[in-house]
Amino acid sequence: MKTKKQNADFLYVGRKLLDWYQIHGRDLPFRKTSDPYKIWICEIIFQQTRIEQGLNHYRNFIERFPDVQTLASSQTDDVLLYWKGLGYYSRALNLHKAALQIINDFDGVFPTEHDDILKLKGVGKYTAAAVSSICFGKHIAAVDGNFYRVLSRVFADDFDISNSKAFHYFSELALKMMPENEAGHFNEAMMDLGSEICKPRNPLCESCPLNKECLAFNLGKIPNFPVKTKKVKATDLELHYSFVEFEGQFLIRQRKDDFIWKKLYEFPIEFPVEWEQFITKQKTIAHKLTHKNLTIQISHIRLESQDVFTEFASENGFTIINEEESHLKSFPKPLENYLTNLFKNTSNV
Template identity: 75%
Template sequence: MKTKKQNADFLHVGEKLLAWYKTYGRDLPFRSTKDPYKIWICEIIFQQTRIEQGLNHYHNFISRFPDIETLANAENDEVLLYWKGLGYYSRALNLHKAAQQIMIDHEGIFPEKYEDILQLKGVGKYTAAAISSICFGAKIPAVDGNFYRVLSRVFADDFDVSNSKAFQYFSELALQMMPEKQAGSFNEAMMDLGSEICKPRNPKCEVCPLNQDCLAFNLGKIQDFPVKSKKVKPQDLELKYYFVHFGDLFLIKQRKEDFIWKKLYEFPVEIPESFSGYVGSMKTVSHKLTHKNLTIHIYKVSLPTIKMLNDFAKEQGFTITNLVDSHQKSFPKPLENYLKNID
């Protein structure tokens, strides 16, 4: 493998990729800006969301929070509300905290140095590299799953991408391909090639600009790369909720930040024994999170008096709300779906 890589014209491959990108790169609204704030927001939104699904969320978020100061001064609940539908709500909380960091540590100006960007809450090596290269011209590869896949296939490289040294290994490989002073365009080209052409399954090798240089393609071994040995087994978890209501009023409470669904609102997870006679229908739903398979049981508890609802809310610190007002709160997806379909 190494002999083949050493004989490859790395820079030529990088330049060929850039030529393809200039013609076929996706026309995305945030590519017309070098504003690090907007690039930061879009990178966080699109890490787990397809571009076409996330664009409206991006526009809505930027419209409501057009700059760092506006985001930093917003309330947690409102930030979560504008993140609604994207999932991974901890990312919204991290954006909020990082905006406050920038206001305090950098006088409200987005930091330029890669090392400083990396210190922001919720910002990893990939995001810091993307912002640094696109906005400030830093020669740093924004290595993510697209990079691993493209580079592994182009060089038929069997370096295990689950290895702790994979990021550094593929960063060094990408640097040899990266043309001078075009780091941002190179990183965006790799993102587009990985997303649109060099897909995990059913890659479009026949239209790939690098197919003549791709060893895996020419060896007929595309599906053998990238190599990944470690697979995290999902954890099975069972949760129980009680939809406690009187008429159209029901109880909710905001979660803490020590487990899943940080700062989102939920129903009670326990009820007094005196409520057991009012438990009615039960709905069970399955929900998948990263590395977790959830089975969620939701029991409907119809109380006969408003006093019982008020007393329980006061004793246990719950908020009383209704369906209309609950739309201004952010709930985990299974509970949000439950509210949409409730009688």
């Protein structure tokens, strides 16, 4: 009897959330479509990425790769180019692999079953749930960071969100609130509330549609939720690059896929000691990566011989490009900034 009453209360809160979403939900480009390809792309892009940050990337990506056939038949480097600056580059590599999976394993048609969607590279339980609910109406919760924050506060629930069972735990909680046949809208509503109202710090509780029911708010314990115990400490990383230049051309090489900046392009790391006489300037860049304090030293080397330049390139597997061609490559952010700075200064002369 008590359980029955509680479940009714859960549903009541869920409907309130949906009512709020109908009026205050964000107007986003991918809200206008139910094309699973586009929803999939946007879900990958917005993993660990704020909407404002990835919106232009989403538009450009869809314009360049409008369907799965186009994506699958493209070069990996072209996909990476459209991912430039987004970070977590394995997402772009997996996106391309998954497009080939869809062509080869699913006859070029985006899978409609949750378990099949989950088989796609780079698609985990959150993304599979999001696509399944938004595109195919599956009654399932797409639990992300917003869910953890909103649900833990509304129910003053101290379940540790760094626990590996947190997804399942809050998924069950969300399902109690989710009205029938509204999974997609419900999931989007939870994300909008978490993003616009129930923010990590200084949430706008006075404007929250759930503030009458929110236990943490009414107990004055909003800062206590969500509970997260796992903490990672930052490590230091130092890189030494050489920008090797000869008459407007310079050397680059593609990175491996086993460390940071997977498959992105970079400058040479090693160079002959005798080239030190050609160093025209050195620059140190401090760059902050997640959990990494990164220091990059760049030695700018202007060679005086075409032969040495081209021979070193071919013997060490470097590619020779100029400014114009460099815009067709994806560089790590600090190197991208270095190039932007360099070309800006030279073009002004």
